[in-house]
Amino acid sequence: MGSVGPLQLVLLVVVALLVFGGRGRISNIMGDLAKGITSFRKGLKDDDEQKAVDKDDMVNVTPEKDKSEASS
Numbered sequence: 921m922g923s924v925g926p927l928q929l930v931l932l933v934v935v936a937l938l939v940f941g942g943r944g945r946i947s948n949i950m951g952d953l954a955k956g957i958t959s960f961r962k963g964l965k966d967d968d969e970q971k972a973v974d975k976d977d978m979v980n981v982t983p984e985k986d987k988s989e990a991s992s
Contacts, residue, residue, distance in 0.1 A: 959976050 940949070
């Protein structure tokens, strides 16, 4: 289990080219990955903007305690 030699690296690159094809398929895959990451970040940004609420827009829904029951 020694270190990886140059012949093994060349063999690995050849196998990768055979599996993915050498005519731009790897670049297409990387381009699709980049589009996915961009879309994901845009979705996160949209979620943050929707959560921002002004104080005037908020409604107090906490029920008030009845003062007559609280004093007894």
